[in-house]
Amino acid sequence: MISYIISQTQLPEVSVKNTIALLNEGGTIPFISRYRKERTGNLDEIQIGDILKYKEQFEALEKRKEAILKSLEDQAVLTEELKQKIKEAQDLITLEDLYLPFKKSRKTKAETARKIGLEPLAKIIMSQNASDIDSIAFKYVKGEVASAEEALEGARHIIAEWINERTDVRNNIRYQLERFATIATKAVKKKAEEDEAQKFRDYFDWEEALSRIPSHRLLAILRAEKEGFIKVKINIDDERALAKIEARIIRSRNACSEQIQIAIQDAYKRLLFPSLSNEALQKAKEKADEAAIDVFAKNLKQLLLGSPLGEKRVLAIDPGFRTGCKIVCLDAQGNLKHNETIYPHPPKNDAIGAMKKISSLSEAYQIEAIAIGNGTASRETEALIRKIRFKNDIQVFVVSEAGASIYSASKIARDEFPNYDVTVRGSVSIGRRLQDPLAELVKIDAKSIGVGQYQHDVDQTKLQKELDNVVENCVNAVGVNINTASTSLLSYVSGIGPKLAENIFNYRAEHGVFKSRKEIKKVPRLGDKAFEQGAAFLRIKEAKNPLDDSAVHPESYAIVEKMATDLNKKVSDLIGNKDLLEKIDLKKYVTDTVGLPTLQDILKELEKPGLDIREQAKVFTFNQNIKSITDLQKGQLLPGIVNNITNFGAFVDIGIKESGLIHVSNLSDGFVSDVNEHVGLHQQVIVKVLEVDVPRKRIQLQLQS
Template sequence: MVKLIEFIISNTKLSEQSVKNTVELLNEDCTVPFISRYRKERTGNLDEVQISDIVKFKEQFETLEKRKGAILKALEEQSVLTSELKQKIESTQNLTALEDLYLPYKKSRKTKAEKARQNGLEPLAKIIMSQNANDVESIAFKYIKNEVTSVDSVLEGARHIIAEWINERVDIRNNIRYQLERFAMISTKVVKTKADDEKAQKFRDYFDWEESLNRIPSHRLLAILRTENEGYIRMKIEIDNDRALSKIEDKIIRSNNVCAEQIKLAIKDAYKRLLLPSLSNEAMQKAKDKADESAISVFAKNLKQLLLGSPLGEKRVLAIDPGFRTGCKVVCLDAQGQLKYNETIYPHPPKSDSVGAMKKISSLTDAYKIEAIAIGNGTASRETEALIRKIHFKNDIQVFVVSEAGASIYSASKIAREEFPDYDVTVRGSVSIGRRLQDPLAELVKIDAKSIGVGQYQHDVDQTKLQKSLDAVVGNCVNAVGVNINTASKSLLSYVSGIGPKLAENIFNYRKENGLFSSRKEIKKVPRLGDKAFEQGAAFLRIKNAENPLDDSAVHPESYKIVVKMAKDLGRNVSDLIANKELLKKIDLKKYCTSSVGLPTLQDIIKELEKPGLDIREQVKVFTFNQNIKTISDLREGQLLPGIVNNITNFGAFVDVGIKESGLIHVSNLSDSFVKDVNEHVSLHQQVIVKVLEVDIPRKRIQLKLHK
């Protein structure tokens, strides 16, 4: 435990007490959202990011310790574990250094050096390495036997052994690592037979490229790797070979005789055959890991913004999945997102029944008391929006264009089939569009985050790390907003702190069999939902119109008694405190501090009582594109256009200006001053005004500038 705490502190610079207490909570199976919200006194008020860092380094330490154990066991079995080697292994703080220590003892496949040893050439290798012999060839002659039939083959075998020794030297490996880290260049050459392929043209920027490996931006490295995987280029990592060889020679050669000549040959062999291939791959993997981390971070930030997108709330919605030949799929949803009606209209070519479609939409809005219309942003979106805006509704109905990203994935999923077993994928897709307007978070959690289409090169990064990061983001967002236990889907419930898929299903089934939950206490009746799960999840599960008003708040049930005492001391009921700022100001929080409950928790309770169940998300705003811009051909340099940010990367932000192709605001066009972080200037789904800088119709590329 002490070593673990020291390891985490060295990587996070957090206080010892905060780290120690957080690790204890994690070992008690507490979740990050629960710890950050309800255990502030124990953690020293650490936020979710800091606690997540502790989780990350805790896992790294445990992985390192597990590997140390496996290596020590293997060395013991080989009877080569000395007290000095054991001490070195136990004190090592990273996996790379650990593997270097283990390298000489690995039971590898049949190597050239091993074969030379079997031919009895190791004594000769030691003689050469001593650099004291003057007539190496005469000595080598004595080793001719069996498979080794000449002096040249004897010396070659001895050099193979020496090359392996050189490869295993930690100081030499670290020196090559240093040179790769500081001076390595990544270069590419196009595969000539594929240079003219139509599909290859989008990669042509990287057909002949050279750049410093330690300076290449993450998005460019991932793009180059994808281009190589597609087979359009060959890539290599290079450093100054002469300098690298000279550095190795300086460390080994201390004479000027024939032994030195043999060692120089062995050094060249070790470098070309063993050191450079292995360590350049390691450097490439390190750069890839760094690029992955950057890309995953971008994706996570985007996903968070998307999930916390503005909800319309519980309002009746008519949703349209637009289309031409196959028509527009129309559904009517009630305020809770339940499907009430569906139909297909054909306002666009080839049928072009716009009059009939407008009449049908108008009658449906009246019949189902529709308050808003959601239109998917795919094919025929602009045409459908223009049609809807021609209708004179009796009531004030807001019209929104909603992102369809991932809707087709949801509509064909098991979740969608369970929700709508009697409807086809087109109806399910329309329902998803409507529900996204009502509550983006509740609907998007049903879709694999990678299918939502925000971020950069998400399919090229480490998929395990990506999934872990995105799951954490979804969980943090769900718990930050809170979940209505009586309306939430199984997917949404599964992300609640301490719940998970199985308990989510049990909650869903209990609600189905017993009706709506009337209190948080009743949650304990759900099969297999024990005290720990209740502790971790209850405060994130909300119950509307409950007898106890705290059941629809973020106040944890363990703190109810504190609120009751506060009310009693004021001669009031708990309900009197709700949203009563004047009354809440009269409470002296210091009176309610205990050994386990301090001011951070009490201040959170007061904030929650002021605005119980407050949705942290902003309200959705209506947005209208420039109706004169329908295709990329309508764009002109210098135009100012309204747009919506639909993706953010490290190199800039993509903006939907109402046509099929999104435009790019390059990082250099976000501000007149240096831009360190794109997210400091724009956010996902932000409504912006952009200036058209350049339109490349053949490549379907649009360059934009953020207009302030």
């Protein structure tokens, strides 16, 4: 396993060994990357995640080897040579090729031919020595074999199967597919005229190299095929492929070689190419999935680490026309204080009444900020709010509603607000997203947040796993206030999980707020291991020990106390005191288990304990004159917010229903290898309108530096 992981990651052996040991001990990625730097050689969470991925891959390979060896033993066909080859196999493809001749498959043409006694004839043909093969074939005319031609046909089926099972032949075709395969598409005429088909019309007649097709294009093509709008075909030069097989097998030019040539064509057309072209397409799909999942993961990370407004009193609005605008007032901790509905827009048009209501509620609940959902009637509602003359300085924000409806109908929302309907819950979610995006978004299945590309077309298990890792890493990077966190947020804390999160929540409800990290140990079923993994990520505000509201691990408290004693100070004197901290000689505190990386982290944390790594939320205003796609004109410069990032570009919200696309070619004057190097999710940008296609509702933009 160690050498396999090193070959895949190029990481030092000692780092890989120690990381595997920590993972086997139940360590989580956030805990290991933050608090076990000496053992891992200072690996970050991405490197540790890679070690875990290849560890699981290796274990899956070993499990499959065991299953195959047992099957071969049961069939009494396992030789020492075959056993060795299986044990040395480095990937599933090689392994399955070795197992292919022994697979118990459904009834095949070759199997039928064997049962009627044609295998000896196949062996004679393959020897390529016989000259009068028709006379030899005639000897096999008996029983179910009616003629010499039937005998030869049956023998060819057996030969075709042998050719199909040859690893060298399979690998040669794989090589050609890898190097020269193209993916070609053709429209299905009956369905091509449908409205739904039009978004795929670029692929009604398309061809390009399979090895170079971008992730988003392959996933789009496969979706179009799945929905029945196009047919997809993988192509290589068949004549060259057949010539390569013949060169490997045919040694003479006689009647036998003619039969083998027919068998090769049959093997290629019926067995080899269908199977291996599917395999090549599947490999390309896996590669596309990885790229798409990576895009989704990067977007999700940026979204979760979006700028929080912090503990401010918020009035949140879920805007609408006919059904009105749902308003909620939240206190600084996100608790619901008031809710009602106003009708400023058509058909009721009670704008004056709505403005008075918002003004009075803002005064009554001492509102500091207003959050408006970015869905239907968002722009109209924002314009209305900006007309109000508030007594205090109130900031106005437009907040993404993505996934809010999923949350409002979820069990989590019902448990939080059993006496309120989905519209109120949705408004609360909008307000809380402004206060703390991370704390609110963890309640929603990450796949429902709607960032990324073709998320429903990729491997859902891999996607879920990657997104869970992202959420866990983000939650632990920020830290969690144990006394205010929801069970959803607590469940992502290192070592905690859903059950312990529930126990923490119930303990808090019964005993009141936690006063120290030591008290966390009193939570039912929260043992030493869970405490070790999670304690440093759980923060306690205004605790007696100031370290309880920091990222310093409880196992290192003694070190900090020693530092304070050596300076004749209290621990609290060290907090935020840069001059005092600079006097500490870290080398004095190095031990066998605690090295400079950990000590440097401790010092950094003492300087700014519990510092939020996220930026503060900033107010943003769209161009008020642009209300629909028809208001756009070529050459306009507009403010916008990046609301999605894909491999082919970034989508920007410019304040109307349709988002515009900055294609990769319009992000920079030079070559763009990674969109994330030029823009970030929720980044405020200035864009230039390049093209507006009103019928197709497409807007092409260019990023302005």
